[in-house]
Amino acid sequence: MNKNLIVGQSGGPTAVINSSLYGVVKAAIDSPEIDKVFGMENGIEGFLLGNVLDFQEALEPNELELLKSTPGAYLGSCRFMLPEDLDDPVYPKLFEKLNELNIGYFMYNGGNDSMDTVSKVSRYAEKVGSDIKVMGIPKTIDNDLVLTDHTPGFASAAKYVANTVREIVTDASVYETPAVTIIEIMGRHAGWLTAASALARRFDGDCPDLIYLPEVDFDCGGFVSKVKNLLDKKNTVVVCISEGINDAQGKFICEYDSATGVDNFGHKMLAGAGKYLENLLRSELGCKARSVEFNVSQRCSSALLSKTDRDEAVMAGEFGVKSALAGETGYMVAFDRVSDYEIECSLQDVNEICNKEKKVPSTMISADGTDVTDEFINYCKPLILGNVEVACGEDGLPKFAYRK
Amino acid sequence: MNKNLIVGQSGGPTAVINSSLYGVVKAAIDSPEIDKVFGMENGIEGFLLGNVLDFQEALEPNELELLKSTPGAYLGSCRFMLPEDLDDPVYPKLFEKLNELNIGYFMYNGGNDSMDTVSKVSRYAEKVGSDIKVMGIPKTIDNDLVLTDHTPGFASAAKYVANTVREIVTDASVYETPAVTIIEIMGRHAGWLTAASALARRFDGDCPDLIYLPEVDFDCGGFVSKVKNLLDKKNTVVVCISEGINDAQGKFICEYDSATGVDNFGHKMLAGAGKYLENLLRSELGCKARSVEFNVSQRCSSALLSKTDRDEAVMAGEFGVKSALAGETGYMVAFDRVSDYEIECSLQDVNEICNKEKKVPSTMISADGTDVTDEFINYCKPLILGNVEVACGEDGLPKFAYRK
Numbered sequence: 001m002n003k004n005l006i007v008g009q010s011g012g013p014t015a016v017i018n019s020s021l022y023g024v025v026k027a028a029i030d031s032p033e034i035d036k037v038f039g040m041e042n043g044i045e046g047f048l049l050g051n052v053l054d055f056q057e058a059l060e061p062n063e064l065e066l067l068k069s070t071p072g073a074y075l076g077s078c079r080f081m082l083p084e085d086l087d088d089p090v091y092p093k094l095f096e097k098l099n100e101l102n103i104g105y106f107m108y109n110g111g112n113d114s115m116d117t118v119s120k121v122s123r124y125a126e127k128v129g130s131d132i133k134v135m136g137i138p139k140t141i142d143n144d145l146v147l148t149d150h151t152p153g154f155a156s157a158a159k160y161v162a163n164t165v166r167e168i169v170t171d172a173s174v175y176e177t178p179a180v181t182i183i184e185i186m187g188r189h190a191g192w193l194t195a196a197s198a199l200a201r202r203f204d205g206d207c208p209d210l211i212y213l214p215e216v217d218f219d220c221g222g223f224v225s226k227v228k229n230l231l232d233k234k235n236t237v238v239v240c241i242s243e244g245i246n247d248a249q250g251k252f253i254c255e256y257d258s259a260t261g262v263d264n265f266g267h268k269m270l271a272g273a274g275k276y277l278e279n280l281l282r283s284e285l286g287c288k289a290r291s292v293e294f295n296v297s298q299r300c301s302s303a304l305l306s307k308t309d310r311d312e313a314v315m316a317g318e319f320g321v322k323s324a325l326a327g328e329t330g331y332m333v334a335f336d337r338v339s340d341y342e343i344e345c346s347l348q349d350v351n352e353i354c355n356k357e358k359k360v361p362s363t364m365i366s367a368d369g370t371d372v373t374d375e376f377i378n379y380c381k382p383l384i385l386g387n388v389e390v391a392c393g394e395d396g397l398p399k400f401a402y403r404k
Numbered sequence: 405m406n407k408n409l410i411v412g413q414s415g416g417p418t419a420v421i422n423s424s425l426y427g428v429v430k431a432a433i434d435s436p437e438i439d440k441v442f443g444m445e446n447g448i449e450g451f452l453l454g455n456v457l458d459f460q461e462a463l464e465p466n467e468l469e470l471l472k473s474t475p476g477a478y479l480g481s482c483r484f485m486l487p488e489d490l491d492d493p494v495y496p497k498l499f500e501k502l503n504e505l506n507i508g509y510f511m512y513n514g515g516n517d518s519m520d521t522v523s524k525v526s527r528y529a530e531k532v533g534s535d536i537k538v539m540g541i542p543k544t545i546d547n548d549l550v551l552t553d554h555t556p557g558f559a560s561a562a563k564y565v566a567n568t569v570r571e572i573v574t575d576a577s578v579y580e581t582p583a584v585t586i587i588e589i590m591g592r593h594a595g596w597l598t599a600a601s602a603l604a605r606r607f608d609g610d611c612p613d614l615i616y617l618p619e620v621d622f623d624c625g626g627f628v629s630k631v632k633n634l635l636d637k638k639n640t641v642v643v644c645i646s647e648g649i650n651d652a653q654g655k656f657i658c659e660y661d662s663a664t665g666v667d668n669f670g671h672k673m674l675a676g677a678g679k680y681l682e683n684l685l686r687s688e689l690g691c692k693a694r695s696v697e698f699n700v701s702q703r704c705s706s707a708l709l710s711k712t713d714r715d716e717a718v719m720a721g722e723f724g725v726k727s728a729l730a731g732e733t734g735y736m737v738a739f740d741r742v743s744d745y746e747i748e749c750s751l752q753d754v755n756e757i758c759n760k761e762k763k764v765p766s767t768m769i770s771a772d773g774t775d776v777t778d779e780f781i782n783y784c785k786p787l788i789l790g791n792v793e794v795a796c797g798e799d800g801l802p803k804f805a806y807r808k
Contacts, residue, residue: 013578042580072574079579163801164701170476170804171704174417175483176446199799202806295696297568300575303707306800385800395603396710396789397567400574402606 002033003104005321008040008047009073010080010110010117014153014299015160016313017109017139018074018401022067023317024107024137025055033325038101041403043078044108044117048094052101058403066401068314069390071300074401081113082120091124098132105133105324109317111140111151115332115354122330122350133324136332136350137316141299143192146358147348148334152316153299155309155383158196160301161185161294162384165200165240168292169207173236179288180227180237180281183208184274186298188244191215191360193298195372196380197240207238214244215360216369218253223277224284226370231287245273253277302398307386312343319345341382406437407508409725412444412451413477414484414514414521418557418703419564420717421513421543422478422805426471427721428511428541429459437729442505445807447482448512448521452498456505462807470805472718473794475704478805485517486524495528502536509537509728513721515544515555519736519758526734526754537728540736540754541720545703547596550762551752552738556720557703559713559787562600564702565589566788569604569644572696573611577640583692584631584641584685587612588678590702592648595619595764597702599776600784601644611642618648619764620773622657627681628688630774635691647697649677657681706802711790716747723749745786 005028009017021039028037039058041051053075055064067074083090098106108118115136122134138145143154165183172181185194191213198211209230212218230237246252254273274291281289316333323331331347338344364376391399409432413421425443432441443462445455457479459468471478487494502510512522519540526538542549547558569587576585589598595617602615613634616622634641650656658677678695685693720737727735735751742748768780795803 009578013575046580070574071571073578076580077578159800163707164705166801166804167475167704167706168700170474170806171417171700173806174413174477174481176450176480199801202804292699292701293697296572296575297696297701300571301568301707302571303567303705381799387796387800392791395785396563396791397570397603400570400606402574402577 002035004036004038004102005034005105005107006038006040006098006101006103007075007107007109008043009075009077010043010108010114011077011140012299013071013073013077014139014141015071015156015301015305016153016310018067018070018072019310019313020109020137020139020152020317021074022064023314024109024321025064027318027321031321031325034105038103039075042076043080044082045078045080046076047097048090053403059401063401066391066399068310069302069305069388070400071302074403076403079113082117086120086124086127094121095124095128095130103132105135105321107135107137107320107324109137109139111138111142112145112354112357115145115350118332118350119330119354125329133327133329135320135324135329137320138332138334139313141193142187142190144190144357144359145353146356147353149337149343150335150383152309152313154192155306156304157193157298158199158380159306159384160298160304161193161196162199163304164294165197165208165238166202169200169236169238172238176235177288178231178235179290180231180239182274182277182289182291183238183240184243184272184291184293185240186294187214187242189214189357189359191242194240194242195360195364195376198372198377199380199384207236208240209237210239210370211372212239212241212245212370213360213365214242214246216365217248218245219247220280224280227281228285231285241273241277243273302390305388305390306384307388308383310388315345323347406439408440408442408506409438409509409511410442410444410502410505410507411479411511411513412447413479413481414447414512414518415481415544416703417475417477417481418543418545419475419560419705419709420556420714422471422474422476423714423717424513424541424543424556424721425478426468427718428513428725429468431722431725433459435725435729438509442507443479446480447484448486449482449484450480451501452494457807463805467805470795470803472714473706473709473792473802474804475706478807480807483517486521490524490528490531498525499528499532499534507536509539509725511539511541511724511728513541513543515542515546516549516758516761519549519754522736522754523734523758529733537731537733539724539728539733541724542736542738543717545597546591546594548594548761548763549757550760551757553741553747554739554787556713556717558596559710560708561597561702562603562784563710563788564705564708565597565600565698566603567708568698569601569612569642570606573604573640573642576642580639581692582635582639583694584635584643586678586681586693586695587642587644588647588676588695588697589644590698591618591646593618593761593763595646598644598646599764599768599780602776602781603784603788611640612644613641614643614774615776616643616645616649616774617764617769618646618650620769621652622649623651624684628684631685632689635689645677645681647677706794709792709794710788711792712787714792719749727751
């Protein structure tokens with residue numbers, strides 16, 4: 001008897017998480033072995049509350065195609081961890097709900113924490129002898145999942161970073177007044193996205209001048225003196241930092257001002273590492289300084305999608321469905337770089353992935369810790385290639401799919 | 405005898421100020437009455453220091469075309485006001501330099517302060533009987549110049565705002581947790597750009613939920629209670645504010661925290677109106693809140709150029725050159741909306757424009773001051789139409805023209 005498929009999204013959205021959703025839904029609809037295609041609304045948390053949609057009913061005729069270039073998470077997301085103890089009553093409850101819907105294939109699209117869910121659901125299925133196939137589809141702009149060359153979502157965010165840094169450099173270069181621009185980029189523990197700012201350079205010596213990742217101990221004194229040396233030579237200095245830069249004791253730079261920056265209500269005004277360093281430069285060097293925080297646009301810009309990323313995200317979704325249909329379970333779809341540049345999908349044991357974190361290796365960071373090496377450039381460059389033409393409405397703005 | 409033309413850029417850059425530069429340079433090169441086409445490096449300030457380039461020498465073969473979609477200010481900019489007193493010795497010095505280069509046509513591309521320069525240079529020319537024709541080409545994302553339907557640069561910034569607000573709404577809608585996102589948009593005194601956030605809406609009741617312009621007195625208590633009412637009805641609340649929102653006494657909201665927000669060095673941490681209101685909501689309502697500052701990307705994004713804006717910016721530059729060749733002087737090129745939607749260029753007395761500021765009229769603001777009316781929507785909608793395909797390099801990123 002044919003089975004149904006259910007798919008959920010979890011964790012922070014990316015610009016292409018819905019491209020993977022498209023890949024899953026399209027492959028499932030096209031598979032004669034699968035009857036119905038369901039979506040969990042707001043991930044496993046919403047599913048446990050009974051929030052399920054039927055894709056064939058929910059999507060208007062052309063909306064499936066729109067999904068491919070819709071940022072955010074169409075199904076809604078959650079940040080919900082299943083209990084460690086597989087004897088917890090939530091598991092039989094979950095499987096009862098899955099069985100009610102005659103689910104044979106459980107696809108979960110997310111990052112590190114979501115792979116933890118895939119691990120637990122697949123282990124519980126094995127424990128109780130359920131034949132539901134459980135598969136993880138990766139996504140994260142942080143690019144910090146192990147056992148895969150990179151993750152869907154990273155490349156579009158990297159393209160946003162490189163493109164926008166280049167534009168800001170163009171903007172920052174118009175005045176003769178010496179000035180420093182600090183750009184704060186997402187990445188609490190891994191600096192992959194900040195490293196991508198190096199791709200903005202058009203020639204030797206072009207901005208950004210300094211790149212700081214969380215992988216390297218940050219030293220405020222060294223930073224100030226490097227900026228001072230640069231200002232002796234050039235008027236426009238641009239520095240890219242990860243939000244998570246931290247000192248040798250592991251203290252985040254964004255926490256340095258927490259004791260003093262307090263608003264009228266006595267609440268901490270945590271202004272971010274960029275704001276802190278902007279202030280530091282003004283007070284130590286007396287120079288003009290400003291900071292720019294890329295914020296959520298780096299993960300939800302549809303105008304700067306990487307076609308490579310978008311196509312790979314779709315491919316990951318499709319591969320997940322095909323693998324589940326072939327009887328595989330407990331895996332995450334991973335990317336293997338087989339040549340420069342070609343990607344093939346493989347399956348990796350999800351238990352070896354969840355709760356681990358891939359940081360930028362030291363070979364991709366320059367000796368003095370303020371730049372990346374050619375090894376990183378060669379790694380990252382092919383990922384951002386190709387532009388996506390996003391469907392445009394009569395209002396001149398992008399058309400996105402959304403739940404009604 | 406043929407004369408030469410010189411063009412300068414001044415004030416903050418926009419995404420299409422170089423499109424106008426393209427229009428000027430192209431029209432000048434194509435005019436048999438004009439020999440050489442010069443550029444002032446860093447505006448009138450750089451010109452007085454002798455910093456001049458010859459476009460035919462400076463631009464590589466295909467770079468003129470690249471100018472059309474290059475953000476920033478190719479020539480460099482300045483913030484320099486000529487003295488009020490036309491008897492000041494800077495004027496004969498300036499005209500000596502212009503005569504040395506055999507300049508017959510002086511084009512200046514900028515906003516309010518730049519039109520002040522056009523006014524003074526043209527009045528001095530008249531005073532001394534110089535036949536140099538002086539023409540202002542408008543630009544400003546603020547859209548605050550009088551006697552013109554709108555200004556080049558506004559529409560692309562408005563498109564960035566509408567597009568990016570729509571994306572952020574998509575991103576903000578993924579969780580079930582009630583949360584408020586505050587988006588801070590440029591505009592110290594005029595709210596045109598913030599008003600454009602209304603174009604992000606896809607259906608009645610879509611975000612943004614509240615739009616606050618500097619034209620309306622801002623009341624923190626009223627703001628908090630409106631947000632509270634919204635959170636009773638929906639989980640995702642998005643508020644767009646101008647950076648320049650101010651209270652009934654004219655005090656900027658971003659200055660509210662100046663007494664208390666102090667960093668380790670005792671320096672003021674002016675965190676912006678968005679950050680202030682984010683904190684206010686957390687303390688008053690105990691809700692999740694975050695703020696996003698669009699910062700410089702709203703004026704330098706090449707990915708979200710409005711084709712309408714780009715084409716009009718080119719047209720303004722061309723029209724300025726043709727008008728100067730026809731003997732006109734002391735004018736700014738203006739846009740007249742002759743139908744819905746068609747624009748014709750006209751000339752407006754620059755003395756009637758400089759040092760004035762066009763604010764959003766009350767008929768474009770809703771009665772309770774927290775939204776725009778259909779009059780604004782109808783005004784703004786056609787301006788953002790059309791996408792521009794920006795030249796892309798082998799690195800997958802936009803190719804920009806820049807001075808070597």
